[in-house]
Amino acid sequence: MDIKKSEIIMYQTEDGKVKIEVAMEEETVWLSQAQMCELFQKSKSTISEHISNVFKEGELGKKSVVRDFRITAADQKSYDVNHYNLDVIISVGYRVKSHRGTQFRIWATQRLKEYIVKGFAMNDELLKRFGGGSYFDELLERIRDIRSSEKVFWRKVLDIYATSIDYDPKVETSILFFKIVQNKMHWAAHGHTAAEIIYKRANAEKSHMGVLNFIGAKPTKAEVTIAKNYLNEEELTILNRIVTAYLELAEIQAIRRKPMYMIDWIEKLDEFLKMSGSDILAHADKISNEIAKDKACLEYQKYKNKINNEVSEVEKHFLNTIEEIEEKIK
Incomplete structure (x- = not known):
């Protein structure tokens, strides 16, 4: 250097x-x-x-x-x-x-x-002056990941849905709308619905129960019930980009104040997915969210019992120290 x-x-x-x-x-x-x-x-x-x-x-x-x-x-x-x-x-x-x-x-x-x-x-001037290099790409990827988190995505989808002519906050179609949109995106990214990916990949015998994205040393009970947390890097990247593109498209429609019904938003999503060469989900969920969540919680309990019986890192260090002391005494 x-x-x-x-x-x-x-x-x-x-x-x-x-x-x-x-x-x-x-x-x-x-x-x-x-x-x-x-x-x-x-x-x-x-x-x-x-x-x-x-x-x-x-x-x-x-x-x-x-x-x-x-x-x-x-x-x-x-x-x-x-x-x-x-x-x-x-x-x-x-x-x-x-x-x-x-x-x-x-x-x-x-x-x-x-x-x-x-x-x-953020250092706005640095990003503008040098184009950000790999840092700018990393920043965009992290923003995509945040936007596709269920909490942020749910809020943005509801904001968009609220502009629909047939919007009624008192009916439960909001939840159904979110599920349809979420499942179509998951299907396009990896060929499974959100419930299916949880049901298929939650496994107490796997490392970290099959969960690949979590905060801390081990996944929590809440984290094992989120479909996105089971996706590998490639699947996650595709999903994040689909979510970002769809939200951008939807926001353009909202800014233009073009009259839209709930079904119109679904059709717009299908059009976008077709254009990107993705498979379109055309059937209802084969596995319900309740079944998937129950399976994940059951596997999580098995996983907890399994790791509780394992020797912790602290215990390993303690045992190693005892062995070293015994060797010195000999």
Whole structure:
């Protein structure tokens, strides 16, 4: 890596906002202690003390964030100099007491606050200026995944359905409409309805009960009853793109205020799926949601009983420690 490309510029705009420009290579930036002294306007001994405390307190592991780079000094001789990556630079920025350190914390706190309140923080200028590269593709994929989550999708579908001429919030056709749309999309993505995918793939004998998408170390009871959580990466990508495209199409129809009945929305979805070369679901659900949910809950109970009887990681470490002690005694 060309270490000369690593650079961080901190400055204040005319409106008083703090901005930071980072020139990165291989998705990080490396600065020497001398460069950090310049960035935060503090002495080398102060920066060195902060770096030492970052490692001493276990905030970061030294092995992964420090690297030697050969640089040419003023005497024209080459030396190996320790450089620290972005993780260390950020940690030092939160510790150092200087005007520059304060500026950094103001900037970082604004980003953190935005993330906590909104659930995301974006550098609009960077994405626009460089087209975002792979980051922009990742951002779009994550947005698609969020839009296809049942809670978000349900709300968007209801918003669209509410523009239908025959909309009546008191009747249960809203739930039926959602089920039809959801099942058609699932069928187009992987050839099963939502209930079928749960019923076929929920299996206590499989790793994580066959669930591929979940939060935490193990799937929860709620997560095993969601069809999307059983999909592999390719199936999930197709479903996310179908959902995104359908919602965009539906929103265009709504913006144009074109009169639409509930059946019209279904027909529009079928037209879109045909255009994309997908199979169209033309039959009723062979497996009801209730049967699928009951099967998933039954398998989940078996799965819970199974993992409860397994030795946990903590127990494994404890047993290994006991064995090591016994070996030393011998």
